[in-house]
Amino acid sequence: AQTVTQSQPEMSVQEAETVTLSCTYDTSESNYYLFWYKQPPSRQMILVIRQEAYKQQNATENRFSVNFQKAAKSFSLKISDSQLGDTAMYFCAFMKHVRGSTLGRLYFGRGTQLTVWP
Amino acid sequence: KAGVTQTPRYLIKTRGQQVTLSCSPISGHRSVSWYQQTPGQGLQFLFEYFSETQRNKGNFPGRFSGRQFSNSRSEMNVSTLELGDSALYLCASSLTGTNSPLHFGNGTRLTVT
Numbered sequence: 416a417q418t419v420t421q422s423q424p425e426m427s428v429q430e431a432e433t434v435t436l437s438c439t440y441d442t443s444e445s446n447y448y449l450f451w452y453k454q455p456p457s458r459q460m461i462l463v464i465r466q467e468a469y470k471q472q473n474a475t476e477n478r479f480s481v482n483f484q485k486a487a488k489s490f491s492l493k494i495s496d497s498q499l500g501d502t503a504m505y506f507c508a509f510m511k512h513v514r515g516s517t518l519g520r521l522y523f524g525r526g527t528q529l530t531v532w533p
Numbered sequence: 534k535a536g537v538t539q540t541p542r543y544l545i546k547t548r549g550q551q552v553t554l555s556c557s558p559i560s561g562h563r564s565v566s567w568y569q570q571t572p573g574q575g576l577q578f579l580f581e582y583f584s585e586t587q588r589n590k591g592n593f594p595g596r597f598s599g600r601q602f603s604n605s606r607s608e609m610n611v612s613t614l615e616l617g618d619s620a621l622y623l624c625a626s627s628l629t630g631t632n633s634p635l636h637f638g639n640g641t642r643l644t645v646t
Contacts, residue, residue, distance in 0.1 A: 450634070452637075457639065458621060458623075458639050458640045458642075459637055459638065459639045459640070460623060460625070460637035461637070462634050462635070462636070465634055506576065519564055519566060519581060519627055519629075519633060519635060520566065520578050520581060520589055520591075521566075521568075521576075521578065521625075521635060522578075523568075523575060523576040524575075525575045526575070
Protein backbone atom coordinates (compact mmCIF):
# COMPACT_ATOMS: atom_id res chain seq x y z
CA ALA A 416 0.00 0.00 0.00
CA GLN A 417 1.07 3.54 -0.66
CA THR A 418 1.02 6.21 2.04
CA VAL A 419 1.70 9.91 1.79
CA THR A 420 2.54 11.98 4.86
CA GLN A 421 2.47 15.74 5.21
CA SER A 422 3.73 16.60 8.67
CA GLN A 423 2.86 20.32 8.59
CA PRO A 424 -0.89 20.89 9.01
CA GLU A 425 -0.46 24.67 8.75
CA MET A 426 2.17 27.10 7.56
CA SER A 427 2.30 30.81 6.99
CA VAL A 428 4.63 33.05 5.03
CA GLN A 429 4.88 36.71 4.29
CA GLU A 430 4.27 37.92 0.79
CA ALA A 431 7.38 37.79 -1.45
CA GLU A 432 9.13 35.34 0.86
CA THR A 433 9.97 31.69 0.18
CA VAL A 434 8.30 28.74 1.86
CA THR A 435 8.87 24.99 1.69
CA LEU A 436 6.18 22.38 2.26
CA SER A 437 7.25 18.88 3.24
CA CYS A 438 6.01 15.53 2.00
CA THR A 439 7.22 11.99 2.53
CA TYR A 440 5.80 8.84 1.05
CA ASP A 441 6.12 5.12 1.41
CA THR A 442 5.96 2.69 -1.47
CA SER A 443 7.56 -0.46 -2.79
CA GLU A 444 7.03 0.68 -6.36
CA SER A 445 10.02 1.74 -8.44
CA ASN A 446 8.12 3.69 -11.06
CA TYR A 447 5.62 6.30 -10.00
CA TYR A 448 4.60 9.92 -10.20
CA LEU A 449 4.40 12.56 -7.52
CA PHE A 450 2.21 15.63 -7.58
CA TRP A 451 1.45 18.75 -5.65
CA TYR A 452 -2.11 20.02 -5.89
CA LYS A 453 -3.51 23.19 -4.36
CA GLN A 454 -7.10 23.63 -3.23
CA PRO A 455 -8.16 27.25 -2.69
CA PRO A 456 -11.47 28.15 -1.04
CA SER A 457 -13.16 27.66 -4.42
CA ARG A 458 -12.64 23.91 -3.70
CA GLN A 459 -11.20 23.08 -7.10
CA MET A 460 -8.09 20.93 -6.91
CA ILE A 461 -5.48 22.53 -9.14
CA LEU A 462 -2.33 20.76 -10.31
CA VAL A 463 0.75 22.73 -9.27
CA ILE A 464 3.62 20.49 -10.32
CA ARG A 465 4.37 16.90 -11.28
CA GLN A 466 7.51 14.77 -10.96
CA GLU A 467 8.28 11.47 -12.64
CA ALA A 468 10.22 9.20 -10.30
CA TYR A 469 12.60 8.05 -13.04
CA LYS A 470 13.76 11.61 -13.63
CA GLN A 471 16.52 12.80 -11.35
CA GLN A 472 16.06 16.41 -12.33
CA ASN A 473 13.71 18.29 -10.05
CA ALA A 474 10.61 19.69 -11.71
CA THR A 475 10.00 23.43 -11.79
CA GLU A 476 6.99 25.50 -12.80
CA ASN A 477 7.66 29.22 -12.60
CA ARG A 478 7.75 30.07 -8.86
CA PHE A 479 7.16 26.46 -7.84
CA SER A 480 9.90 23.86 -7.61
CA VAL A 481 10.35 20.53 -5.90
CA ASN A 482 13.17 18.79 -4.10
CA PHE A 483 12.77 15.13 -4.96
CA GLN A 484 14.89 12.74 -2.93
CA LYS A 485 13.98 9.26 -4.16
CA ALA A 486 16.13 7.31 -1.73
CA ALA A 487 14.72 9.24 1.20
CA LYS A 488 11.20 9.12 -0.29
CA SER A 489 10.88 12.83 0.17
CA PHE A 490 9.14 15.31 -2.11
CA SER A 491 9.06 18.89 -0.85
CA LEU A 492 7.54 21.90 -2.59
CA LYS A 493 9.26 25.27 -2.60
CA ILE A 494 7.25 28.37 -3.40
CA SER A 495 9.35 31.41 -4.20
CA ASP A 496 8.15 35.00 -4.16
CA SER A 497 4.94 33.98 -2.38
CA GLN A 498 1.79 35.78 -3.44
CA LEU A 499 -1.51 36.31 -1.66
CA GLY A 500 -3.17 34.10 -4.26
CA ASP A 501 -1.01 31.19 -3.15
CA THR A 502 -3.11 30.91 0.01
CA ALA A 503 -4.66 27.46 -0.21
CA MET A 504 -4.54 23.91 1.07
CA TYR A 505 -1.68 22.05 -0.58
CA PHE A 506 -1.85 18.31 -1.11
CA CYS A 507 0.99 15.99 -1.95
CA ALA A 508 -0.10 12.98 -4.00
CA PHE A 509 1.32 9.72 -5.36
CA MET A 510 0.35 7.74 -8.44
CA LYS A 511 1.73 4.37 -9.46
CA HIS A 512 3.11 4.00 -12.95
CA VAL A 513 1.51 0.89 -14.35
CA ARG A 514 2.78 0.01 -17.80
CA GLY A 515 -0.02 -0.74 -20.24
CA SER A 516 -2.70 0.08 -17.70
CA THR A 517 -5.24 2.83 -17.47
CA LEU A 518 -5.28 2.95 -13.70
CA GLY A 519 -4.73 6.48 -12.46
CA ARG A 520 -5.52 6.39 -8.75
CA LEU A 521 -4.05 9.16 -6.60
CA TYR A 522 -3.01 8.65 -2.99
CA PHE A 523 -3.18 11.93 -1.11
CA GLY A 524 -1.58 13.29 2.02
CA ARG A 525 -3.70 15.12 4.60
CA GLY A 526 -2.69 18.51 3.30
CA THR A 527 -0.90 21.65 4.50
CA GLN A 528 -2.88 24.86 4.86
CA LEU A 529 -0.67 27.66 3.61
CA THR A 530 -1.51 31.26 4.44
CA VAL A 531 0.32 34.09 2.72
CA TRP A 532 0.01 37.38 4.59
CA PRO A 533 0.79 40.89 3.38
CA LYS B 534 -11.35 24.23 -23.47
CA ALA B 535 -13.95 23.79 -20.75
CA GLY B 536 -12.81 22.18 -17.51
CA VAL B 537 -14.36 19.36 -15.55
CA THR B 538 -17.96 20.20 -14.71
CA GLN B 539 -19.73 18.77 -11.70
CA THR B 540 -23.40 19.21 -10.95
CA PRO B 541 -24.97 20.12 -8.70
CA ARG B 542 -22.59 22.18 -6.58
CA TYR B 543 -24.60 21.70 -3.41
CA LEU B 544 -27.04 19.05 -2.27
CA ILE B 545 -28.95 18.54 0.94
CA LYS B 546 -30.49 15.13 1.47
CA THR B 547 -32.13 13.26 4.30
CA ARG B 548 -30.75 10.09 5.82
CA GLY B 549 -32.05 7.04 3.95
CA GLN B 550 -32.50 8.83 0.64
CA GLN B 551 -30.37 8.26 -2.43
CA VAL B 552 -28.45 10.77 -4.51
CA THR B 553 -26.90 10.98 -7.97
CA LEU B 554 -23.97 13.25 -8.77
CA SER B 555 -22.87 14.10 -12.28
CA CYS B 556 -19.49 14.78 -13.84
CA SER B 557 -18.64 15.94 -17.35
CA PRO B 558 -14.94 15.49 -18.13
CA ILE B 559 -12.73 17.70 -20.22
CA SER B 560 -13.37 17.11 -23.90
CA GLY B 561 -11.25 14.22 -25.12
CA HIS B 562 -10.61 12.80 -21.67
CA ARG B 563 -11.65 9.19 -21.37
CA SER B 564 -10.85 8.44 -17.75
CA VAL B 565 -13.01 9.69 -14.90
CA SER B 566 -12.36 9.08 -11.23
CA TRP B 567 -14.19 10.07 -8.07
CA TYR B 568 -12.88 11.07 -4.66
CA GLN B 569 -14.56 11.75 -1.35
CA GLN B 570 -13.13 14.53 0.81
CA THR B 571 -13.98 14.83 4.50
CA PRO B 572 -12.22 16.61 7.37
CA GLY B 573 -11.80 13.34 9.22
CA GLN B 574 -10.63 11.00 6.47
CA GLY B 575 -9.12 13.42 3.98
CA LEU B 576 -9.25 12.54 0.30
CA GLN B 577 -10.27 8.98 -0.42
CA PHE B 578 -10.52 7.26 -3.78
CA LEU B 579 -13.95 5.95 -4.71
CA PHE B 580 -13.61 4.53 -8.21
CA GLU B 581 -12.26 5.08 -11.68
CA TYR B 582 -13.87 4.54 -15.06
CA PHE B 583 -12.35 4.23 -18.49
CA SER B 584 -14.30 3.56 -21.67
CA GLU B 585 -17.47 2.86 -19.69
CA THR B 586 -15.77 0.21 -17.55
CA GLN B 587 -14.93 0.45 -13.89
CA ARG B 588 -11.18 -0.11 -13.72
CA ASN B 589 -10.48 0.44 -10.08
CA LYS B 590 -12.49 0.70 -6.89
CA GLY B 591 -11.67 2.05 -3.46
CA ASN B 592 -12.68 0.68 -0.11
CA PHE B 593 -16.27 1.91 0.07
CA PRO B 594 -19.47 -0.03 0.74
CA GLY B 595 -21.70 -1.19 -2.07
CA ARG B 596 -24.04 1.75 -1.45
CA PHE B 597 -21.58 3.74 -3.53
CA SER B 598 -21.78 3.02 -7.22
CA GLY B 599 -21.02 4.73 -10.46
CA ARG B 600 -21.12 4.47 -14.18
CA GLN B 601 -19.67 6.07 -17.26
CA PHE B 602 -21.47 6.77 -20.49
CA SER B 603 -20.22 6.50 -24.06
CA ASN B 604 -19.50 10.25 -24.13
CA SER B 605 -17.26 9.77 -21.04
CA ARG B 606 -19.67 11.60 -18.74
CA SER B 607 -19.94 9.88 -15.40
CA GLU B 608 -22.42 9.63 -12.57
CA MET B 609 -22.02 8.35 -9.08
CA ASN B 610 -24.88 7.17 -6.92
CA VAL B 611 -25.11 6.79 -3.18
CA SER B 612 -28.07 4.85 -1.85
CA THR B 613 -29.46 4.73 1.68
CA LEU B 614 -27.60 7.85 2.71
CA GLU B 615 -25.96 8.01 6.11
CA LEU B 616 -24.86 11.07 8.06
CA GLY B 617 -21.25 10.07 7.47
CA ASP B 618 -21.70 10.42 3.73
CA SER B 619 -21.68 14.19 4.13
CA ALA B 620 -18.62 15.26 2.18
CA LEU B 621 -17.22 17.05 -0.80
CA TYR B 622 -17.26 14.72 -3.78
CA LEU B 623 -14.64 15.50 -6.37
CA CYS B 624 -14.53 14.23 -9.90
CA ALA B 625 -11.35 14.19 -11.96
CA SER B 626 -10.68 13.41 -15.58
CA SER B 627 -7.57 12.54 -17.51
CA LEU B 628 -6.66 11.47 -21.01
CA THR B 629 -5.90 7.86 -20.23
CA GLY B 630 -5.68 7.50 -16.46
CA THR B 631 -2.18 6.46 -15.68
CA ASN B 632 0.73 8.71 -16.64
CA SER B 633 -1.73 11.53 -17.24
CA PRO B 634 -2.34 14.31 -14.74
CA LEU B 635 -5.80 14.41 -13.22
CA HIS B 636 -7.86 17.55 -13.70
CA PHE B 637 -10.47 18.13 -11.03
CA GLY B 638 -13.86 19.78 -10.98
CA ASN B 639 -15.17 22.11 -8.28
CA GLY B 640 -16.89 19.28 -6.49
CA THR B 641 -20.36 18.64 -5.15
CA ARG B 642 -20.93 19.42 -1.50
CA LEU B 643 -23.35 16.82 -0.12
CA THR B 644 -24.95 17.36 3.26
CA VAL B 645 -26.96 14.54 4.80
CA THR B 646 -29.33 15.52 7.62
